[in-house]
Amino acid sequence: MTTQATGAATGTATRTGIDAVAARARELLPAAGVITDRAQLRTYECDGLAHYRVTPALVVVPEDAAQLAAIVRTCAEHGVPFVARGSGTGLSGGALPHAEGVLVVTSRMRAITDVRRADQRAVVEPGVINLDVTRAATPHGYYYAPDPSSQQICSIGGNVAENSGGAHCLKYGFTTNHVLGADFVTPQGDTVALGGAAPDSPGYDLLGAVVGSEGTLGVVTSTTVRLVRLPEEVRTILVGFETTDQAGAATSAIISAGIVPAAIEMMDALAIEAAEAAVHCNYPDGAGAVLVIELDGAAVEVEQEYAEVARLCEENGSFEQRLATDPAERALIWKGRKSAFAAVGRISPDYIVQDGVIPRTALPEVLKAIADLSRESGVRVANVFHAGDGNLHPLVLFDDAVEGAGDAAEKVSGAILDLCIEHGGSITGEHGVGMDKAKYMPRMYTDDDLDTMQLVRCAFDPQNISNPGKVFPTPRLCGEVPGRKKAAHPLQQAGLAEVF
Numbered sequence: 001m002t003t004q005a006t007g008a009a010t011g012t013a014t015r016t017g018i019d020a021v022a023a024r025a026r027e028l029l030p031a032a033g034v035i036t037d038r039a040q041l042r043t044y045e046c047d048g049l050a051h052y053r054v055t056p057a058l059v060v061v062p063e064d065a066a067q068l069a070a071i072v073r074t075c076a077e078h079g080v081p082f083v084a085r086g087s088g089t090g091l092s093g094g095a096l097p098h099a100e101g102v103l104v105v106t107s108r109m110r111a112i113t114d115v116r117r118a119d120q121r122a123v124v125e126p127g128v129i130n131l132d133v134t135r136a137a138t139p140h141g142y143y144y145a146p147d148p149s150s151q152q153i154c155s156i157g158g159n160v161a162e163n164s165g166g167a168h169c170l171k172y173g174f175t176t177n178h179v180l181g182a183d184f185v186t187p188q189g190d191t192v193a194l195g196g197a198a199p200d201s202p203g204y205d206l207l208g209a210v211v212g213s214e215g216t217l218g219v220v221t222s223t224t225v226r227l228v229r230l231p232e233e234v235r236t237i238l239v240g241f242e243t244t245d246q247a248g249a250a251t252s253a254i255i256s257a258g259i260v261p262a263a264i265e266m267m268d269a270l271a272i273e274a275a276e277a278a279v280h281c282n283y284p285d286g287a288g289a290v291l292v293i294e295l296d297g298a299a300v301e302v303e304q305e306y307a308e309v310a311r312l313c314e315e316n317g318s319f320e321q322r323l324a325t326d327p328a329e330r331a332l333i334w335k336g337r338k339s340a341f342a343a344v345g346r347i348s349p350d351y352i353v354q355d356g357v358i359p360r361t362a363l364p365e366v367l368k369a370i371a372d373l374s375r376e377s378g379v380r381v382a383n384v385f386h387a388g389d390g391n392l393h394p395l396v397l398f399d400d401a402v403e404g405a406g407d408a409a410e411k412v413s414g415a416i417l418d419l420c421i422e423h424g425g426s427i428t429g430e431h432g433v434g435m436d437k438a439k440y441m442p443r444m445y446t447d448d449d450l451d452t453m454q455l456v457r458c459a460f461d462p463q464n465i466s467n468p469g470k471v472f473p474t475p476r477l478c479g480e481v482p483g484r485k486k487a488a489h490p491l492q493q494a495g496l497a498e499v500f
């Protein structure tokens with residue numbers, strides 16, 4: 001595997017600029033919030049995608065939105081690139097620092113400033129940990145529905161930037177469906193309010209553009225999130241199958257029957273082996289696949305759905321079904337699933353967590369093709385994923401100490417994304433494009449598509465200083481004519497848009 005540095009985005013990011021930002025940050029922040037020591041800087045050199053590493057020139061840890069805006073403004077004045085970072089759990093290298101830039105860490109902005117029961121809303125700072133929103137809302141009878149498996153550590157700012165999903169997004173929707181408004185610092189350092197308390201605002205949906213923009217349009221400093229009422233009844237069922245085909249067929253049968261469970265998660269034999277080794281979750285012996293199915297809602301409805309789900313699983317070949325009878329058993333079932341990524345470390349020294357999405361009905365075919373790829377290449381692949389959404393997370397296992405093993409794993413990983421595209425899916429389901437998948441964007445989009453996206457980016461960030469080098473395959477300067485084709489974008493030719 002290679003260690004790469006993001007290319008210099010502006011060419012104007014000089015030591016003087018960094019020094020100016022550091023000086024401004026020292027005026028604003030306590031000494032501990034301005035990090036320049038090389039050894040300390042290195043602790044921020046990667047996110048959850050640890051094979052890309054870049055040491056930032058400067059790390060700042062603001063304590064409030066005004067400080068953050070002032071730091072971004074100083075970056076803009078000096079043309080210094082900056083990268084926002086929440087908890088650094090991203091799996092696509094989105095928070096990978098810029099070697100000549102500033103890393104703006106939101107971990108000291110962790111206030112939940114308001115929980116409004118009557119409105120079913122909470123207002124939270126960007127560094128707030130996802131699970132803490134639910135902890136704050138639970139006494140009011142509510143919770144925050146989007147629940148990445150990293151929910152104990154990832155931040156709401158990171159969730160907004162990645163449009164994060166999670167097990168319960170099948171029924172309740174992704175982050176974008178739960179964000180009503182945001183305070184947002186533009187790459188020029190101005191603070192604007194996007195969205196708001198009203199259900200709809202006139203004009204362009206700029207909040208919609210920011211959610212999922214991976215820090216390339218600016219920095220979120222406060223978010224108003226929707227809260228969901230705690231259900232009257234929750235049933236969690238662990239179902240064992242001999243094959244992933246059977247588990248996939250059961251998933252399709254449940255959805256076809258008009259039932260939308262709160263979650264349907266699938267793990268294959270290798271993922272089960274890893275989870276058992278790590279957290280002893282006591283999944284069914286000899287299972288080639290398990291489904292974790294959760295039903296929630298009114299008790300009478302859940303009762304009826306449960307009977308139907310049990311029948312459909314049996315019809316599709318389940319050999320064991322286990323209904324959690326108490327919170328401890330429910331927690332153990334989820335522990336197996338939620339710790340699966342980390343657990344894979346028990347069976348392989350290195351692995352790539354891939355993230356692609358396919359139509360749910362293509363699951364059996366794609367899983368079979370992944371198994372074929374694995375057999376042909378000799379690279380082991382464990383599957384653990386949100387089956388209900390068709391959101392795959394193949395874990396491609398390798399040993400970096402073995403010559404060429406990393407490259408072979410990366411090849412298999414890329415081939416899996418090709419499979420997703422071929423089956424009408426996408427190269428990312430919920431982990432974003434970041435640094436890692438920028439090179440795959442042209443497999444999904446035409447040059448014109450990518451240029452159109454760049455025009456949006458340029459409208460927000462004409463200097464190209466907000467998380468440059470991420471998402472798009474060729475870092476371009478705003479004002480620079482795209483390199484791959486000579487003509488201007490059709491929108492420009494028609495006089496409808498301008499590249500700054």
Ligand SMILES: Cc1cc2nc3c(=O)[nH]c(=O)nc-3n(C[C@H](O)[C@H](O)[C@H](O)COP(=O)(O)OP(=O)(O)OC[C@H]3O[C@@H](n4cnc5c(N)ncnc54)[C@H](O)[C@@H]3O)c2cc1C
Nearest residue numbers: 086087088089090094148149155157158161165215220430
């Ligand atoms: C074990 C594990 C399980 C995971 N499971 C899931 C899962 O089920 N579903 C899922 O969707 N993801 C999952 N992830 C991925 C990751 O947790 C999410 O992408 C999460 O949203 C990242 O949040 P973070 O605070 O760590 O962000 P970071 O990693 O710090 O940053 C992620 C991106 O957001 C940008 N960003 C951060 N804060 C801001 C801000 N305030 N304003 C603007 N941009 C910002 C960064 O620049 C970067 O591009 C998992 C990760 C791990 C390690």
